[in-house]
Amino acid sequence: MFEKINAQLDIVGQCKRYGLSLWQCPQFLFIVMGVFIILASVVSYLVGARYILSPETVIFIVLVVASILFIIAFVITRSFERLAEASRMKSEFINIVSHQLRSPLTNIKWTFEVMASEEFKVPAEKQEEYFVNVKENIARMVELIDDLLIVSKIEQGSFSVAKIEISLKDLIKDLVERYKVFAEASHIKLNFYSQENLPNILADPSFLKIVTENLIDNAIRYTKGGGTVEIKLIKEKDKVLFAIKDSGVGIPKKEQKYIFQKFFRAENISKERTRGSGLGLYVCRSIINKLGGQIWFKSELGKGTTFYFRLPIK
Amino acid sequence: MKTILFIEDESALQKAFGDILTQDKYKVISALNGEIGLRLAKSEKPDLILLDLILPNMHGFEVLKKLRQDPKTEKIPVIILTNLEKMEDVDKAIELGAKTYLVKTQYRIEEVMDKIKKTLE
Numbered sequence: 001m002f003e004k005i006n007a008q009l010d011i012v013g014q015c016k017r018y019g020l021s022l023w024q025c026p027q028f029l030f031i032v033m034g035v036f037i038i039l040a041s042v043v044s045y046l047v048g049a050r051y052i053l054s055p056e057t058v059i060f061i062v063l064v065v066a067s068i069l070f071i072i073a074f075v076i077t078r079s080f081e082r083l084a085e086a087s088r089m090k091s092e093f094i095n096i097v098s099h100q101l102r103s104p105l106t107n108i109k110w111t112f113e114v115m116a117s118e119e120f121k122v123p124a125e126k127q128e129e130y131f132v133n134v135k136e137n138i139a140r141m142v143e144l145i146d147d148l149l150i151v152s153k154i155e156q157g158s159f160s161v162a163k164i165e166i167s168l169k170d171l172i173k174d175l176v177e178r179y180k181v182f183a184e185a186s187h188i189k190l191n192f193y194s195q196e197n198l199p200n201i202l203a204d205p206s207f208l209k210i211v212t213e214n215l216i217d218n219a220i221r222y223t224k225g226g227g228t229v230e231i232k233l234i235k236e237k238d239k240v241l242f243a244i245k246d247s248g249v250g251i252p253k254k255e256q257k258y259i260f261q262k263f264f265r266a267e268n269i270s271k272e273r274t275r276g277s278g279l280g281l282y283v284c285r286s287i288i289n290k291l292g293g294q295i296w297f298k299s300e301l302g303k304g305t306t307f308y309f310r311l312p313i314k
Numbered sequence: 315m316k317t318i319l320f321i322e323d324e325s326a327l328q329k330a331f332g333d334i335l336t337q338d339k340y341k342v343i344s345a346l347n348g349e350i351g352l353r354l355a356k357s358e359k360p361d362l363i364l365l366d367l368i369l370p371n372m373h374g375f376e377v378l379k380k381l382r383q384d385p386k387t388e389k390i391p392v393i394i395l396t397n398l399e400k401m402e403d404v405d406k407a408i409e410l411g412a413k414t415y416l417v418k419t420q421y422r423i424e425e426v427m428d429k430i431k432k433t434l435e
Contacts, residue, residue, distance in 0.1 A: 102397045106418040107326035113423040133326035
């Protein structure tokens with residue numbers, strides 16, 4: 001009972017739970033408004049009782065008080081809107097994640113059904129192919145769950161990165177090799193250029209791999225009907241700049257400010273298409289910030305997008 | 315021999331269904347996206363189309379609409395095979411002229427085969 005009351009009175013704790021700052025939190029603003037109304041009433045009473053004011057002055061004071069209350073009410077409404085939007089995005093996210101888990105699950109289920117079917121006997125030489133299918137689909141599910149776990153760690157603040165001296169050039173070179181076949185399958189040319197004698201950087205290789213994989217994967221995935229994806233590594237003073245340019249669909253201007261938000265997916269891409277949970281860029285930004293770098297992009301609708309990140313040299 | 319066009323972007327499903335349908339003496343042609351599917355529907359004139367809804371570039375509903383607008387393909391029966399299970403999706407598919415709507419997770423592969431056979435009879 002007391003615990004419940006205490007939890008209700010813990011305004012700061014409640015605001016944190018919503019992920020809102022104090023000045024955007026409805027509970028806190030509600031208290032501020034209440035205090036303000038009480039104070040305004042007391043002061044108006046005292047002022048009115050002590051001095052005989054002209055009606056115009058009274059109207060003016062009332063108008064000022066009303067305006068301030070109106071502004072506070074507006075901010076509260078906006079906060080509720082944000083909460084509602086967050087809730088909507090979460091529901092949409094659950095939809096997307098469910099669909100993404102369902103696709104590989106169906107693939108596994110039906111592949112096994114064919115293998116176990118009494119009517120249909122899988123020839124021995126085809127069995128391996130079927131197992132490869134199952135393996136690939138399990139990997140898809142593992143990948144999605146890994147993304148979800150990273151997001152959960154970011155949310156809980158239990159997210160720590162190691163800082164090891166690594167060669168970004170070698171890391172990208174390996175990834176480019178791995179993604180070349182995937183790119184070629186969609187008629188996309190994957191080019192990689194690195195400045196000579198590029199210094200090492202201080203970063204967590206496993207997390208940095210997640211970032212670069214996400215950016216390369218997106219660039220290939222959203223370049224429709226063939227094109228080029230170019231990756232560049234350049235030294236900039238005491239930092240290394242990574243740039244990946246695609247000739248893809250681009251990001252609509254009005255949606256660009258939301259692109260690093262969790263669960264967000266642009267309107268011009270199918271929301272339920274395979275992969276693409278709306279987590280990738282959120283994870284990328286969290287990792288790059290944690291490594292002491294910056295991430296940003298430039299995009300033009302129908303022409304393509306370039307993503308950049310900058311990380312400090314050791 | 316009856317021909318079935320399977321428009322589906324999941325290669326694992328293409329494989330499993332393709333093998334089982336071929337064994338049942340059907341000719342199977344596969345398309346990994348809607349554009350290729352539409353092209354094959356016109357050129358091959360299949361007896362049945364199995365259509366997924368979540369496809370890269372062009373949504374399955376768009377494919378279905380185009381199939382129904384083209385005199386060459388308007389009469390080919392279409393079975394929707396998808397993981398979308400909202401009532402509005404089912405209604406929309408039937409309204410656009412799909413013969414049957416099957417939610418992948420709710421059906422065993424043998425049941426899907428039965429539906430295919432019945433539609434082709």
